[in-house]
Amino acid sequence: MNIKDASQKSGLSAKTIRYYEDIGLIKPLRDSNGYRAFRDNDVHKLIFLGRARALGFTIEDCRALMALWEDRDRASADVKVIAQEHLKVIESKIRDLNSMRETLDDLIHACSGDGRPDCPILENLASF
Amino acid sequence: MNIKDASQKSGLSAKTIRYYEDIGLIKPLRDSNGYRAFRDNDVHKLIFLGRARALGFTIEDCRALMALWEDRDRASADVKVIAQEHLKVIESKIRDLNSMRETLDDLIHACSGDGRPDCPILENLASF
DNA sequence: CTTGACCTTCCAGTAACTGGAATGCCCATG
DNA sequence: CATGGGCATTCCAGTTACTGGAAGGTCAAG
Numbered sequence A, B: 001m002n003i004k005d006a007s008q009k010s011g012l013s014a015k016t017i018r019y020y021e022d023i024g025l026i027k028p029l030r031d032s033n034g035y036r037a038f039r040d041n042d043v044h045k046l047i048f049l050g051r052a053r054a055l056g057f058t059i060e061d062c063r064a065l066m067a068l069w070e071d072r073d074r075a076s077a078d079v080k081v082i083a084q085e086h087l088k089v090i091e092s093k094i095r096d097l098n099s100m101r102e103t104l105d106d107l108i109h110a111c112s113g114d115g116r117p118d119c120p121i122l123e124n125l126a127s128f
Numbered sequence C: 001c002t003t004g005a006c007c008t009t010c011c012a013g014t015a016a017c018t019g020g021a022a023t024g025c026c027c028a029t030g
Numbered sequence D: 001c002a003t004g005g006g007c008a009t010t011c012c013a014g015t016t017a018c019t020g021g022a023a024g025g026t027c028a029a030g
Helices: A003-010 A014-022 A040-054 A059-070 A076-110 A120-126 B003-010 B014-022 B040-054 B059-070 B076-110 B120-126
Strands: none
Touching: A003 A014, A003 A040, A014 A040, A040 A059, A040 B120, A059 A076, A059 B120, A076 A120, A076 B076, A076 B120, A120 B040, A120 B059, A120 B076, B003 B014, B003 B040, B014 B040, B040 B059, B059 B076, B076 B120
């Protein structure tokens, strides 16, 4: 299977797939013409990676998760730890964003948004 | 005022301040020895930038907001539009993260996290 | 034999900094 | 006057996870 098919089956762009090979996440074979030859297993890995990335795992997390996935003797605890750490990161981002959202929302509601120059948003940013 | 004092007063690192000069957000004077000479106004701009960045505005948003801030004839509507656009971006990020958080939380709770290899987290990522 | 759709590699750019090296200035102390 | 420490400067590289584009090779159809 060439890269286009692998791309369609995995939902990842050809660029992304080449990038994943560059950084060693997948190792497709090569045809005699130099074209990458993807096996089903390669596509499975790509789908796995796409799912993990969609959950926000970093590439390095993905690398670790794939290694665990391929290790039949893994302990589920090892997976859980990675997921829990990631959950903490996500929750912290959500907190930060919620705090931004709140402030921003307040400021927007306080701003008349008309032709006059008076603006609580700028005043807030510039208050010394 | 040298960069260290500007850094302390603004809460931004010296590195960041130099970077902001590089990209044209501030234009401190220079002493004869080549050192940057910050006026109070430069520091005010740095504080403004720090606040805006803390609210998640991009550098380009910050540039536009600063221009409006310095324009005595601005219309508050122009500021409001930028803030509202930004709020939308933030809300969209929050939605994405919440969806990740939910899935991740479910998977973590389903995972025994012991020495056995059975792991719903990996199973979910690898389901074809 | 050419056309068009593939494929390849390599280089550069994105956002917003951060780290570090090499070097220079300034001031105080011995 | 030398020297040491703390400041300053510039410039280069690295971070994350790709994406865009150029230049060029391959393949199958007409």
